[in-house]
Amino acid sequence: MAFWVIQSLNGLALGGLLFLLSSGFSLIFGLMRVANLTHGAYFMLGAYVGLSALGAGLDFATALLAGGLAVALFGGLVERLILRRLAARPPAQRTLAQVLVTLGLAFIIADGCLWIWGGDPMPLPVPAALGGAVRAFGFVFPFYRLVVVVIALLVALALWLGLERTRVGAMIRAGVDDMEMAAGMGLPVSRLFTTVFCLGAALAGMGGVLGGPILSVYPGLDTDMLPLALVVVILGGIGSLLGAFVGSFIIGFVYTFGQTLLPDLAYVILFLPMVLVLVLRPRGLFGTRAA
Amino acid sequence: MTRRFFVLVLLSMLVAAPAVALAQEPIRVGFLTVRSGPLAAGGRQLEEGFQIFIKERNGTLSGRKLEVIYADTAGQPALTKTKTQELVERNRAHIIIGPLAAFEALAINDYIKQVEVPIISSSAAAEDLTQRKLNPWFIRAVGTSAQVTQPIGEYAAKVLRYKRMATIADDFAYGHEGTSGFQRVFEDNGGKVVQKLWPPLNVADYGSYIAQIKPNVDALYTGFAGANGLRFLKQYAEYGLKGKIPVLGNMTNTDEGILKSMGDEALGALSAGWYSAANDTPANRKFVAAVRAEFKADPGYYTAGAYTAGLFLEAALKVVNGKIEDKPAFMKALRRVRLTEGPIGPMRLDEYGNPIMNMYIRKVERKDGRLVNSVIHTYPETSQFWTYAPKAFLANPVYSRDFPPAKNIE
Numbered sequence: 207m208a209f210w211v212i213q214s215l216n217g218l219a220l221g222g223l224l225f226l227l228s229s230g231f232s233l234i235f236g237l238m239r240v241a242n243l244t245h246g247a248y249f250m251l252g253a254y255v256g257l258s259a260l261g262a263g264l265d266f267a268t269a270l271l272a273g274g275l276a277v278a279l280f281g282g283l284v285e286r287l288i289l290r291r292l293a294a295r296p297p298a299q300r301t302l303a304q305v306l307v308t309l310g311l312a313f314i315i316a317d318g319c320l321w322i323w324g325g326d327p328m329p330l331p332v333p334a335a336l337g338g339a340v341r342a343f344g345f346v347f348p349f350y351r352l353v354v355v356v357i358a359l360l361v362a363l364a365l366w367l368g369l370e371r372t373r374v375g376a377m378i379r380a381g382v383d384d385m386e387m388a389a390g391m392g393l394p395v396s397r398l399f400t401t402v403f404c405l406g407a408a409l410a411g412m413g414g415v416l417g418g419p420i421l422s423v424y425p426g427l428d429t430d431m432l433p434l435a436l437v438v439v440i441l442g443g444i445g446s447l448l449g450a451f452v453g454s455f456i457i458g459f460v461y462t463f464g465q466t467l468l469p470d471l472a473y474v475i476l477f478l479p480m481v482l483v484l485v486l487r488p489r490g491l492f493g494t495r496a497a
Numbered sequence: 498m499t500r501r502f503f504v505l506v507l508l509s510m511l512v513a514a515p516a517v518a519l520a521q522e523p524i525r526v527g528f529l530t531v532r533s534g535p536l537a538a539g540g541r542q543l544e545e546g547f548q549i550f551i552k553e554r555n556g557t558l559s560g561r562k563l564e565v566i567y568a569d570t571a572g573q574p575a576l577t578k579t580k581t582q583e584l585v586e587r588n589r590a591h592i593i594i595g596p597l598a599a600f601e602a603l604a605i606n607d608y609i610k611q612v613e614v615p616i617i618s619s620s621a622a623a624e625d626l627t628q629r630k631l632n633p634w635f636i637r638a639v640g641t642s643a644q645v646t647q648p649i650g651e652y653a654a655k656v657l658r659y660k661r662m663a664t665i666a667d668d669f670a671y672g673h674e675g676t677s678g679f680q681r682v683f684e685d686n687g688g689k690v691v692q693k694l695w696p697p698l699n700v701a702d703y704g705s706y707i708a709q710i711k712p713n714v715d716a717l718y719t720g721f722a723g724a725n726g727l728r729f730l731k732q733y734a735e736y737g738l739k740g741k742i743p744v745l746g747n748m749t750n751t752d753e754g755i756l757k758s759m760g761d762e763a764l765g766a767l768s769a770g771w772y773s774a775a776n777d778t779p780a781n782r783k784f785v786a787a788v789r790a791e792f793k794a795d796p797g798y799y800t801a802g803a804y805t806a807g808l809f810l811e812a813a814l815k816v817v818n819g820k821i822e823d824k825p826a827f828m829k830a831l832r833r834v835r836l837t838e839g840p841i842g843p844m845r846l847d848e849y850g851n852p853i854m855n856m857y858i859r860k861v862e863r864k865d866g867r868l869v870n871s872v873i874h875t876y877p878e879t880s881q882f883w884t885y886a887p888k889a890f891l892a893n894p895v896y897s898r899d900f901p902p903a904k905n906i907e
């Protein structure tokens with residue numbers, strides 16, 4: 207009994223982290239049709255910035271903001287100075303160019319982090335107030351992971367409210383639905399793109415700081431996280447916040463339980479849902495367009 | 498007139514040059530390291546260990562200058578092969594030290610046999626390189642994966658009197674070999690391995706594995722590499738298992754390279770290894786002091802491995818009076834090296850090119866405010882075959898995920 211409870215909570219915690227990572231990716235992909243392969247690196251960069259912020263004596267909440275802001279800034283510059291220039295190309299060339307450029311940026315960020323912070327793996331210290339374990343009904347579970355779940359839910363709520371109840375949110379939804387029409391109706395495309403890109407990057411960066419105490423920060427964190435984000439987004443549907451939310455928790459559960467019940471198929475468990483979705487329902491559970 | 502004079506000078510220089518050059522030609526050491534990607538921390542420690550060695554010898558061995566050419570393989574076997582080729586063919590290296598990872602060493606094994614260049618492994622622990630895939634040009638300055646875990650199998654059964662244990666290790670060759678060595682000796686001494694867990698090498702989170710550990714085992718064997726030991730022990734403590742189920746493991750679980758980033762969660766963890774920075778011998782105290790002064794950190798697996806590779810090189814060169822070009826004589830001398838002092842302790846090579854040396858059972862403690870691997874027991878003169886006869890050992894397949902078979906799984 208305790209086993210099932212603990213594994214379910216593990217699945218929730220992993221799902222929460224995945225949501226922070228993949229919601230940004232999904233929005234960027236949905237609105238701007240940019241497969242931002244730098245996303246894993248943004249996650250890692252945020253974690254490193256958070257680590258330095260904590261090292262400088264700032265408290266965890268500030269470090270969280272610092273990680274998010276730093277990556278948002280970086281992402282904004284990338285979008286304005288680099289990705290924008292690729293948008294002018296014909297679609298066939300554009301996709302490949304975007305993939306290559308964002309992938310190249312990921313390598314650059316990874317090397318930069320190695321240069322600045324070194325290659326040693328470093329755990330992000332859990333803030334004292336959130337440490338310790340919950341002991342109930344005969345089992346033990348780290349309190350911090352429950353906090354991660356709660357924060358992920360709050361962020362999901364905030365994003366949903368933003369998308370559904372604000373003008374900017376309406377503009378984003380319109381752009382995801384039909385970009386040409388929306389642009390024709392006078393949408394400020396340029397500002398919207400930058401806003402969404404910065405938001406997506408900020409979410410990834412904060413996800414990195416939040417995940418730091420669980421995953422620790424090390425070279426290779428970006429390549430470990432990116433495939434998970436891709437799987438979630440393909441499963442949930444591109445451009446759909448609900449898809450990212452549901453997809454994250456599905457993958458969180460499938461991954462956690464798959465590892466325990468079918469350990470020899472650990473890697474298969476991870477990618478099988480994605481393969482099934484691509485074959486049976488290419489637009490994902492809640493998406494409007496095929497991947 | 499002047500032209501003829503000029504040509505004469507040039508000719509005489511060309512004639513004299515080879516003789517002059519040979520006397521002063523440096524010994525070119527090709528050093529395979531990793532400077533990018535997840536293995537970068539280990540690569541840096543390898544280089545640090547070797548740099549300390551060079552500094553102590555003023556960059557000269559047996560009267561000849563040492564020229565070290567570093568090559569970054571990024572931990573990718575295809576690149577390792579390319580870089581090794583460059584070192585041998587373009588840089589004309591006399592000897593190769595490295596590479597870092599076992600899978601890299603296996604990738605270049607055939608090439609080394611083909612070009613006949615001596616190679617000293619300063620960290621790669623793959624068993625077969627000194628067992629079933631022998632290479633006359635290859636020796637190791639460090640132990641194999643199972644060489645350290647076999648002793649702790651006996652220690653767990655005989656000294657700690659554990660009867661039922663679970664194992665958890667990285668799902669790749671190094672993890673498999675270490676676990677198998679441990680299981681074989683533990684079960685031969687009366688213990689039972691009742692559960693084996695294999696998390697993938699890059700798993701994000703050990704939570705789901707920790708939750709599977711059977712609560713009624715006496716202890717847990719852990720076989721992690723790289724940064725995984727750091728993450729695992731932290732999460733192990735978070736789930737409340739620290740102190741409930743004791744942990745004992747291989748050398749890289751609590752290697753000094755990651756130990757410095759750990760906290761209370763590592764206290765009390767046992768491990769086996771052929772080196773500990775806390776080993777209290779004069780040679781090691783000197784080595785550790787030098788590393789601390791230069792790099793502000795304690796030496797671990799990689800630092801000690803690279804430094805010891807240097808010691809082997811030095812000892813062999815002494816025997817051949819620096820003539821590393823005489824390859825057969827140099828290889829013969831290399832295989833006959835006996836080190837009596839050094840950070841690792843006394844070492845000599847068995848007939849397969851693998852060291853016979855002390856194995857230390859270590860316990861993580863806090864001394865002077867920092868975590869160290871204190872040595873609590875020593876098994877002297879331990880070979881890669883433990884107490885088994887080499888021929889019988891080699892007749893079995895190499896240690897792997899399924900060999901020896903686990904007969905006591907519940």
